Amino acid sequence: MIRTILQRLALMGLILIGVMTVTFVLSRVLPGSPVEMMLGAKPTPEQIAQAEEELGLNKPLLTQYGLFLGDAVRGDFGESLITGQPVTDDVFLRATATLELVTLALLLALFVGLPLGVQAAVKKETAVDHAVRMGSVAAVAVPVFFLGLLLQMFFAGKLGLLPLQGRIDSGVLLDYAFPRVTGSYLIDTLLAGEIGAFASAVRHLILPVLTLSLASMATIVRVTRSMMIEAMQQDYIATVRAYGVPQKHIHYRYALKATLIPLLTVVGLTYGFMLGGSIIVEFVFDWPGVGGYMVQALLNNDFPAVMGVTFFIAFAYLLINLLIDLLYQALDPRLRKS
């Protein structure tokens, strides 16, 4: 087990160097990059020279690459041109908002997707199955930004039930101050015992979480369904059925259990899909996370911030998949080496 972990870590290290290299190439080698972006339309030659000096762009490319790798390993991606803060600090400040959003969306996708997939599988070729399949094919075709706008139009605009955007009411922040402990508003408000603030945080989460989870929910439904159908054809299911075990137990205790391990891989991919999607969703809902920060950086040509965020999101994705890989090994006895 320890050897497997070390092997995975080494592989991840190599891929991370690759990710850093891609980031470096994007920020330095491609034409029209940083200086032009930073200085805007018509910079004077002196301005260009000064900027190049500051960024170390007048050094040979290989030296630049070495310096970049050294900085990146230490988590230094320079300062954001907008906030003036180190990009790393900016990202960490906003990471918990994104984490809260993505984790809840993933949980929602699983809690709704798994039972729907099971139902579709055990009622294969019935109206339920057809409806679930139609729905899941349609759900992946909805552009995530359009879904967000539709929900905003209906629940915030027409019904006035839920807030349009943001993470919490600004009034609430003044009335019920709560200390930042974990960075998750849900947990922090509860820890401080501020129910009013907690309710506001929940209300702000509903629409973005729904928006982010729909497409992934559909994927989880499809995968669960097809793996359940496969599992239900196995001999051991026939055996437990012969023993007269109730249907519900057969479906959830025996068949679904067998699909959970392969589903872990899907969860890893879904997580990546959601990290990408969170860039759009946070922009739509003005959610103060890493994704929204990235779009603002893009719109303002804040190059260091864009590249820093790119690296950190890729890093988070790799880390999650490493954890899932290890979990996979721990859960599936066939993969354990004696």
Added chain:
Amino acid sequence: MSAADDELTLSERAGDLIKHNRLFVVGLIIAVSFLLIALTASWIAPHDPQAIDFDTKLAAPSSQHFFGTDVLGRDIFSRVLHGARTSLLTGVLVVSMALLIGLPVGLIAGYYGGRVDMVMMRIADVFLAFPPLLLPIAITAALGPGLYNALMALAVSWFPWYARILRSSVIAVKEELFVKSSQAMGMNPIRIMLKHVLPNSTTPVIVQASMDFGYTILAAASLSFIGMGARPPTIEWGLMISSSRSIFLEYWWTAFFPGLAIFILVWGANLLGDGIRDLLDPHYKDKR
């Protein structure tokens, strides 16, 4: 059932699919309609999609303007029709550019194996280490925003999937007797790859590519929505929604119809892709 299925020709299976798979027919109708719309937009659009008219700005849908007008008084129905061109072009260009890069990489890696394979696949791994949408956004940011840069960025982020899929089928095909005998005859490896290996290993890639078409349209629209893709005066659905972002609560039609168009086209493309998979990979049906 699969034994009997295998004996059917491709066209017989296609006939079967059209008769029995209604969703495939729906997808086909949607795709053909959008293709026709894209080809004839200039003639069938009731208004000039770029004509600005401040007297009728933000008019609600009516018999004059079926989908209403936008903030500059431009007819949204005509703009949605013209937008079909951009979106279809997006899907076609991204998938074919990704194939153009991915196929040679997969073919060479799979055929030669060994160190060549290892290096190429590790490079592919690095590209796949980025969550979808993140790498295209970063590449577009580096190249500078714009529709063609966004399409290039999507293709570059997408090609490793095709390289991987082709590689695994090439590894199987190169062990076949007809390849071995061509090698024994001393045939030029490039000729073997192009004449014998490639034609016999493309089916899984074609299946995947047809299923990706809708996704690439979605991704390109998302890039345009956050300001990284198409720019005015290009008519693009994601961009239309983006520019109505501050007014859509009051003037819902400015965002609703372009969004609906993306949804219907992508939905149709996905149904069509699923059908093509059933057509080319008859065994898949048994697994369903």
